[in-house]
Amino acid sequence: MSKTLPLKELAKIVGPDRVFTALEERLCYAYDATFMEYKPDVVIKPANTEQVARVLELAYREGIPVHPRGAATGLSGGSVPQGGGIALVLTAMNSIYEVNRQDMLAVVGPGVITADLHRAVEAEGLFYPPDPGSSEFCTMGGNVAESAGGPRGLKYGVTRDYVLGLEVVLADGRVMRCGGRTVKNVTGYDLCRLFTGSEGTLGVITEITVRLLALPKAVKTMLASFNNLEQSAEAISAIMAAGVVPRTLEIMDDLAIAVVEKYGSFGLPLEAAAVLLIETDGDEEQAAREAAVVRSLLEEAGASEIKIAADADEADNLWRARRAVSAAIARIKPTKISEDATVPRSKIPAMIRRLRQIGRKYNLDLVIFGHAGDGNLHPNIVCDRRDPEEMARVEKAIGEIFTAALELGGTLSGEHGIGLLKAPYLASELGEVGLAAIVDIKKALDPKNILNPGKIFPS
Ligand SMILES: Cc1cc2nc3c(=O)[nH]c(=O)nc-3n(C[C@H](O)[C@H](O)[C@H](O)COP(=O)(O)OP(=O)(O)OC[C@H]3O[C@@H](n4cnc5c(N)ncnc54)[C@H](O)[C@@H]3O)c2cc1C
Numbered sequence: 001m002s003k004t005l006p007l008k009e010l011a012k013i014v015g016p017d018r019v020f021t022a023l024e025e026r027l028c029y030a031y032d033a034t035f036m037e038y039k040p041d042v043v044i045k046p047a048n049t050e051q052v053a054r055v056l057e058l059a060y061r062e063g064i065p066v067h068p069r070g071a072a073t074g075l076s077g078g079s080v081p082q083g084g085g086i087a088l089v090l091t092a093m094n095s096i097y098e099v100n101r102q103d104m105l106a107v108v109g110p111g112v113i114t115a116d117l118h119r120a121v122e123a124e125g126l127f128y129p130p131d132p133g134s135s136e137f138c139t140m141g142g143n144v145a146e147s148a149g150g151p152r153g154l155k156y157g158v159t160r161d162y163v164l165g166l167e168v169v170l171a172d173g174r175v176m177r178c179g180g181r182t183v184k185n186v187t188g189y190d191l192c193r194l195f196t197g198s199e200g201t202l203g204v205i206t207e208i209t210v211r212l213l214a215l216p217k218a219v220k221t222m223l224a225s226f227n228n229l230e231q232s233a234e235a236i237s238a239i240m241a242a243g244v245v246p247r248t249l250e251i252m253d254d255l256a257i258a259v260v261e262k263y264g265s266f267g268l269p270l271e272a273a274a275v276l277l278i279e280t281d282g283d284e285e286q287a288a289r290e291a292a293v294v295r296s297l298l299e300e301a302g303a304s305e306i307k308i309a310a311d312a313d314e315a316d317n318l319w320r321a322r323r324a325v326s327a328a329i330a331r332i333k334p335t336k337i338s339e340d341a342t343v344p345r346s347k348i349p350a351m352i353r354r355l356r357q358i359g360r361k362y363n364l365d366l367v368i369f370g371h372a373g374d375g376n377l378h379p380n381i382v383c384d385r386r387d388p389e390e391m392a393r394v395e396k397a398i399g400e401i402f403t404a405a406l407e408l409g410g411t412l413s414g415e416h417g418i419g420l421l422k423a424p425y426l427a428s429e430l431g432e433v434g435l436a437a438i439v440d441i442k443k444a445l446d447p448k449n450i451l452n453p454g455k456i457f458p459s
Pocket residue numbers: 032033067068069070071072073074075077078079090110131132133134137138139140141142143144145146147148149150151199200201203204205206326327415416452455
């Protein structure tokens with residue numbers, strides 16, 4: 001950004017100890033969980049809504065880009081400050097204001113770590129289902145901005161399904177509220193749904209009210225091994241078609257199993273072509289009954305081994321293995337490109353076949369894992385961005401992954417958002433008219449395009 005920043009005014013709004021301009025400090029906020037790097041000109045960590053509002057009012061007046069940011073665990077380049085400007089870091093607004101048993105809701109600041117909310121509500125016998133693999137690090141603000149999902153999305157849906165109310169600071173600094181504390185609310189347009197998943201491009205979320213459920217009393221966890229990847233995909237389809245909805249149905253292919261075992265020795269079957277990690281829940285009777293149905297479907301589908309976790313520790317070990325996949329595959333090569341193209345459930349076997357073909361065609365290390373039960377696979381390509389020849393093949397492979405997902409009736413992103421990485425492909429899913437409609441919404445709410453410019457929309 002070539003403009004001189006009003007640093008004194010910014011320091012007056014938030015206090016000098018919340019403004020960071022040193023190169024080392026700016027570098028710390030140049031990354032997210034992708035391979036991208038763009039330094040902001042200044043990092044600001046507001047303490048409350050009033051400060052966010054005044055920072056935005058100033059930025060709007062001066063035409064300074066503002067990049068909202070939670071914990072930067074995003075996988076689509078949503079928070080990286082391309083083009084410079086302000087990195088607006090919301091992590092200090094991390095209070096859990098309320099956990100309300102009677103109204104079955106919680107009210108939190110955007111900087112609350114998702115797992116801290118899980119622990120706070122579970123202590124009260126309540127349940128907040130969205131559980132991104134990054135739950136121990138990511139923020140509720142980032143979850144709402146991406147409509148984050150996670151393994152439990154299969155049965156319980158994604159963040160969007162739990163947002164009851166929001167406080168949002170608009171691009172020009174005005175503060176608005178939408179939704180509220182009621183389960184039913186059809187007053188005006190559904191603005192909560194509009195801001196949820198808006199990836200920091202329409203407003204800065206400063207307070208979130210989420211719906212809670214009763215904590216399920218029992219969970220059964222099992223690991224099924226297959227000698228053939230496609231057979232495991234057929235098993236997923238069979239389970240989903242049988243009308244049982246497990247709370248999770250995760251897949252890891254042989255490469256994922258091998259790197260995870262090298263990383264942590266969790267006891268996964270190294271000889272398997274794929275494993276499925278499945279959980280059922282409810283009361284004791286329901287969890288056990290559904291686990292028995294799933295088990296017999298897995299046997300029919302040809303699983304070579306099925307292990308039921310004997311206790312919470314064994315279940316926890318399996319989940320630690322699953323959560324280690326991202327970190328483990330990052331050891332294969334320095335650059336990891338994580339996709340989340342999603343297909344209708346019936347097309348999971350076809351998508352897995354296409355992914356394997358694409359990996360072979362471009363001779364790439366393509367690891368398949370993810371939330372397979374809801375069609376949200378995470379093909380990860382591990383590569384080296386210093387190798388231009390390999391990166392050219394990667395780019396072609398990514399294009400073909402998106403084409404495959406769309407041809408099978410799916411979507412570019414099930415949960416990671418469009419950000420910078422998928423912006424060039426947006427029109428292929430929305431079409432010209434759909435794209436024009438969301439451009440109109442963006443222009444109406446942020447006419448000067450200061451909020452997260454370059455994200456979602458193709459430049
Ligand atoms: C190991 C690993 C596992 C993951 N597993 C999952 C998974 O299972 N499911 C899933 O959905 N995602 C997953 N993710 C992706 C990521 O964790 C989620 O997208 C998460 O919601 C990002 O939260 P964050 O706080 O890190 O947000 P950031 O990365 O900081 O920001 C993400 C986006 O939200 C915007 N934003 C952040 N805060 C605000 C705010 N207060 N107001 C407005 N806009 C805001 C940013 O501008 C950006 O566009 C995973 C990531 C990693 C690294």
